[in-house]
Amino acid sequence: MRKLYSALKYVCIACLAISLIALVAVVAYVLINGIGNLSFNLVFGEYKPDAPTLLPALVGTLELVAIAAIIAVPIGIASAIFLVEYTNNKGKFVKIVGIATETLAGIPSIVYGLFGYLIFVVAFGWGYSLLGGAITLAIMILPTIVRSTQESLLSVQGGLREGAYALGTSKVRTIFKIVLPSAAGGIVTAIILAIGRVVSESAVLILTIGMVVNKVPETLMAPGTSLALDIYYFANHGRPDEAAATAVVLLILVMLLNLLAGWIGNLIKKSTYGDAK
Amino acid sequence: MNEFIGSMDITAKGCNLYYGDFHALKDINIEIPEKQVTALIGPSGCGKSTFLKIFNRMNDLVEGCRMEGEYRIGGVDIFDKETDVNVLRKNVGMVFQKPNPFPMSIYDNIAFAPRTVGITKRSELDEIVERSLRRASIWDEVKDRLRKNALGMSGGQQQRLCIARSLAASPKVLLMDEPTSALDPISTGKIEELMEELKKDLTIVIVTHNMQQATRIADKTAFFLLGELVEYGNTDDIFTSPRDERTERYITGRFG
Amino acid sequence: MSIRKIFEEELAELKTQLVEMCRLTEQMISDAITALINRDRELGKSIGVTDKRVDEYEMAIEKKCMRILLKQQPVAKDFREVSTALKMITDIERFGDQAADIGDLVYTMLGNAYIKKLTHITAMGNLAIKMVRESVNSFINNDEALADEVIALDDQMDDMFLCVKTDLIELIKKDGRNGDQAIELMMVAKYLERIGDHAVNVAEWTKYNETGVHQKF
Numbered sequence: 001m002r003k004l005y006s007a008l009k010y011v012c013i014a015c016l017a018i019s020l021i022a023l024v025a026v027v028a029y030v031l032i033n034g035i036g037n038l039s040f041n042l043v044f045g046e047y048k049p050d051a052p053t054l055l056p057a058l059v060g061t062l063e064l065v066a067i068a069a070i071i072a073v074p075i076g077i078a079s080a081i082f083l084v085e086y087t088n089n090k091g092k093f094v095k096i097v098g099i100a101t102e103t104l105a106g107i108p109s110i111v112y113g114l115f116g117y118l119i120f121v122v123a124f125g126w127g128y129s130l131l132g133g134a135i136t137l138a139i140m141i142l143p144t145i146v147r148s149t150q151e152s153l154l155s156v157q158g159g160l161r162e163g164a165y166a167l168g169t170s171k172v173r174t175i176f177k178i179v180l181p182s183a184a185g186g187i188v189t190a191i192i193l194a195i196g197r198v199v200s201e202s203a204v205l206i207l208t209i210g211m212v213v214n215k216v217p218e219t220l221m222a223p224g225t226s227l228a229l230d231i232y233y234f235a236n237h238g239r240p241d242e243a244a245a246t247a248v249v250l251l252i253l254v255m256l257l258n259l260l261a262g263w264i265g266n267l268i269k270k271s272t273y274g275d276a277k
Numbered sequence: 278m279n280e281f282i283g284s285m286d287i288t289a290k291g292c293n294l295y296y297g298d299f300h301a302l303k304d305i306n307i308e309i310p311e312k313q314v315t316a317l318i319g320p321s322g323c324g325k326s327t328f329l330k331i332f333n334r335m336n337d338l339v340e341g342c343r344m345e346g347e348y349r350i351g352g353v354d355i356f357d358k359e360t361d362v363n364v365l366r367k368n369v370g371m372v373f374q375k376p377n378p379f380p381m382s383i384y385d386n387i388a389f390a391p392r393t394v395g396i397t398k399r400s401e402l403d404e405i406v407e408r409s410l411r412r413a414s415i416w417d418e419v420k421d422r423l424r425k426n427a428l429g430m431s432g433g434q435q436q437r438l439c440i441a442r443s444l445a446a447s448p449k450v451l452l453m454d455e456p457t458s459a460l461d462p463i464s465t466g467k468i469e470e471l472m473e474e475l476k477k478d479l480t481i482v483i484v485t486h487n488m489q490q491a492t493r494i495a496d497k498t499a500f501f502l503l504g505e506l507v508e509y510g511n512t513d514d515i516f517t518s519p520r521d522e523r524t525e526r527y528i529t530g531r532f533g
Numbered sequence: 534m535s536i537r538k539i540f541e542e543e544l545a546e547l548k549t550q551l552v553e554m555c556r557l558t559e560q561m562i563s564d565a566i567t568a569l570i571n572r573d574r575e576l577g578k579s580i581g582v583t584d585k586r587v588d589e590y591e592m593a594i595e596k597k598c599m600r601i602l603l604k605q606q607p608v609a610k611d612f613r614e615v616s617t618a619l620k621m622i623t624d625i626e627r628f629g630d631q632a633a634d635i636g637d638l639v640y641t642m643l644g645n646a647y648i649k650k651l652t653h654i655t656a657m658g659n660l661a662i663k664m665v666r667e668s669v670n671s672f673i674n675n676d677e678a679l680a681d682e683v684i685a686l687d688d689q690m691d692d693m694f695l696c697v698k699t700d701l702i703e704l705i706k707k708d709g710r711n712g713d714q715a716i717e718l719m720m721v722a723k724y725l726e727r728i729g730d731h732a733v734n735v736a737e738w739t740k741y742n743e744t745g746v747h748q749k750f
Contacts, residue, residue, distance in 0.1 A: 518745020
């Protein structure tokens with residue numbers, strides 16, 4: 001028995017090593033191939049057929065993230081608050097909504113892309129547009145945000161709510177002053193993950209924003225591109241060096257977004273919790 | 278709107294409470310005098326905590342909870358349409374078994390209730406915070422770290438902080454649900470001392486599993502069993518010569 | 534063993550010791566009367582030695598009660614039993630003291646022949662033994678009726694004491710030379726009467742143990 005246990009331990013260590021090696025390998029590969037090809041002109045220059053730039057993609061990606069987050073985060077958090085604080089947690093309704101959100105979260109993104117294409121591009125007649133893409137992305141990440149926020153709210157100790165109610169605090173004040181700040185950490189993590197999906201998404205965007213790599217979009221209704229799409233485009237058009245460089249930019253962008261989200265999370269915590277111990 | 282003024286004695290008449298089909302409290306009648314400590318004792322699941330929570334209407338939050346009877350605090354019918362539940366809860370503070378300080382600074386914990394009623398002036402809040410912490414005899418221990426997170430305190434301090442937090446709402450009644458069951462003897466002693474002090478101005482009702490605690494601090498004791506109020510009287514009488522055989526068996530540990 | 538079981542055993546042990554202590558004092562009173570009748574100075578003296586053992590019992594029981602109070606923090610009937618025992622031993626110890634005092638008197642008593650028959654004093658002695666035994670038994674057996682009986686018996690004791698007192702006064706009036714012995718017999722009667730009073734105290738504690746009310750009769 002003891003032998004089995006120690007064997008199990010080494011299997012676990014081996015698995016951990018494999019995951020770490022895979023992660024390091026990917027990051028190292030991207031950096032080694034990409035960094036050498038990075039140049040100011042590639043990132044911020046003007047697009048010429050023989051000297052492509054990432055500027056349109058950079059702008060497009062940031063716009064997509066901003067709009068998708070502005071739409072999905074408030075709706076997602078509000079829905080989760082409703083489900084956790086205003087309905088019976090063991091009720092049928094919550095169960096059905098739970099199954100629905102889980103199913104939606106598991107649907108392949110191409111299906112969302114098709115949905116966005118049929119609604120915004122075809123039915124609304126918007127053609128390819130950043131806005132259509134952003135709304136589609138918002139719909140795609142909504143279930144994830146609802147689900148994770150729900151979990152974070154549920155993990156707030158019941159004693160805190162009771163304590164607030166026992167002081168004669170209204171439900172709304174209890175939610176905003178006690179429950180949400182306590183759940184902020186989990187909610188911020190959920191948002192980071194959702195944004196990560198937005199940044200790395202390509203299938204949805206091919207069908208909704210087109211892939212116009214050579215022009216910075218002038219309005220939200222204009223078609224555009226994103227960093228992930230650019231990688232796809234460059235790789236498909238015989239420009240592996242540019243594709244690798246784009247990957248580096250994408251990597252850095254994701255890192256920055258994570259740092260930003262963490263910083264905001266801390267800020268929320270500090271403003272309501274007071275200083276740390 | 279009903280206000281809580283004047284004496285703060287508590288009465289329950291014909292109290293019946295059901296959780297779904299379960300008859301949790303059976304026809305309880307009791308008069309709890311003001312400015313005394315009344316202990317509710319009985320085995321787990323006898324309904325004493327449920328009974329306690331009637332008086333700040335915490336049972337309102339429980340799904341499937343149904344009640345009959347008349348409940349008054351200082352003459353005010355607490356389930357009357359004219360009684361605002363939040364006003365009731367400001368007047369009837371509650372301290373829970375597990376200390377539950379909010380994850381914020383010590384100062385903000387205490388200022389929480391006053392801020393709820395719209396007090397924002399700094400000097401006024403400062404005064405309430407100091408007064409409440411002093412009344413809970415924890416001021417000297419925390420006055421130099423009011424801005425620190427309350428979760429960094431010891432369990433006993435957290436519980437006294439929770440008492441101070443209740444006091445900041447200037448309640449007339451304090452309900453305590455096994456407030457010392459998670460604390461060491463020294464912290465327990467401090468809280469018992471505190472109750473002795475607080476009962477000069479407050480009506481205190483405490484649920485406790487600790488018989489010695491009941492004999493030490495309570496003026497009156499009520500023994501609950503299977504949802505019934507078996508015996509209620511002066512603590513000295515209950516613990517030296519209980520009238521009911523079931524009380525005798527429970528307090529001498531001869532049940533089961 | 535459960536805590537409750539331990540407590541019950543300790544209580545049972547306590548009661549056994551109480552009975553043993555009580556039996557000793559009964560024997561002392563009986564010896565005192567015998568010594569008195571037979572003018573047996575050695576027997577009278579030996580009672581004082583037995584009294585030391587009674588004192589030891591008192592200390593042991595007291596210690597045991599305090600340990601139970603400290604360790605078990607008993608309530609309700611448990612609390613009453615232990616506190617009753619604790620109070621009771623003081624009176625039981627007095628039974629012994631009074632008997633020893635009578636023994637001392639036998640040793641020092643002057644004169645050869647008694648100036649009067651010891652009928653009443655013997656009767657008082659027997660009554661004292663009965664009251665002592667029944668008072669302690671009433672506690673051991675939770676017998677409130679028996680305690681009431683003991684309290685009632687004290688009237689007989691008081692009557693007999695008055696009788697002895699009147700007789701002795703008459704004897705002194707008749708002949709002043711009777712005075713020395715009369716005073717000593719008077720003291721014997723007083724000691725026996727005091728034993729009766731202490732037995733009443735024990736009976737009162739029994740009643741407290743049963744009812745929770747301590748009342749003086």
